[in-house]
Amino acid sequence: MTGKTVLVVDDEQAVRQMVAFNLEREGYQVRQAADTVAARGEIADVRPDLLLLDWMLPGMSGLEFARALRRESYGQDLPIIMLTARGEEEDMVRGLNVGADDYVTKPFSPRELIARIEAVLRRAGASAPGDVLELGGLRLDLGSHRVSAGEQTVEVGPTEFRLLHFFMAHPERVYSRSQLLDRVWGPSVYVEERTVDVHIRRLRKALERHEAAQMVQTVRGSGYRFSARP
Amino acid sequence: MTGKTVLVVDDEQAVRQMVAFNLEREGYQVRQAADTVAARGEIADVRPDLLLLDWMLPGMSGLEFARALRRESYGQDLPIIMLTARGEEEDMVRGLNVGADDYVTKPFSPRELIARIEAVLRRAGASAPGDVLELGGLRLDLGSHRVSAGEQTVEVGPTEFRLLHFFMAHPERVYSRSQLLDRVWGPSVYVEERTVDVHIRRLRKALERHEAAQMVQTVRGSGYRFSARP
DNA sequence: GCGAATATGACACACCGGTGACCGCGCCCC
């Protein structure tokens, strides 16, 4: 699943994991950092789309960190949501002045957090993920969550949909079972590699009524490839 | 945007000015009133498009004022956002029942305030009388608050109406339970996600006498979609 | 033709969503 990437910076592991769990369930990629040093590394590394930043951090405070980021070229466009404990609200005025886009007071509900993230991402512009993928007569519509071949609708289950989505976003390239598990099932899911075979088969079955099954190709010894060419 | 007029009713001058500063920067016309008496005058005078109403006011409370307004002809359509201090959230449930369209807890970020104002105005603007949504034989009349299928009237409750309204305004797109709660119930309402299921069912029940229930579609693992196509 | 890799069918189980019932809260009407 290719969602937006969110970096959570908080010194409490429990908070990070709670956030990660809920965001991943919504389709986000989540990276974690316990302090600003690790955060720097992650930012340079994965270029997150949004930063969830705890107000109280060991060493440099979240406020200073946000200010520092805002002075840098990449950080200027990086949306920031501050996490703060109740009672620190007055400080948040300063936080917002420094350039945070919003803040959430702990404890917060997952829904509230997600709502604010989506609001900020929407504002940051172009948050609507690529809406329709089309390849070799196959159409996959992310918005309506539909797959069609020509005029007909292709019935696929949730996992097959994600698998096909990944394939259509990365065609003409071979992926090993383990890579597919990573990218489609998620990094924190462990299942047998052979499971991929089964879902490949299910995907082919769904496609074969529309003469599109040959687009899912086996590369013996390496993995699978999605291609419009035979 | 042609500069909508917002009336701020709050006894603290600092709050009024902060709000005014931020709203004017966004292009709004802002009027101020320190109490309900002055507010009455302003309302009669400038016919504001939206009312920002402090919960605690000298004399008459914001709640009573809102209730009183709702009983009057002009006030019925006037969108109201309540301003409240943290800790009074429980009371706000009553505020919302009285007819406030949303509320914001102090201290709030300018962003948050503006986002909510825009959300409320969008909702209010969409319900200009005579505005009708039509899709697949279903008609939803915002003005008269009525739903009809062909010649027959479809009986739906308030929540089902809002749900259907949102769906018909955003067809052919999947929304997760969490998104629906955000967009239909509002960002500041916290209920169980499964509550959505129940209202989906109630909506379907209302529609099925008119053979329109199949327009409300389940996308397993993702959410719900409203569509004229099967 | 042989071994390894992949396809396929079957199956058990977890999970998701549908559904009916219940409860509590305002509100309105006696």
Next chain:
DNA sequence: GGGGCGCGGTCACCGGTGTGTCATATTCGC
């Protein structure tokens, strides 16, 4: 002021679907 009513939210239960695993068949490359 009491009782009924409508509405909204929650819960518990159930049935179906989707998913992962395994055993077995089949194909591929050498």
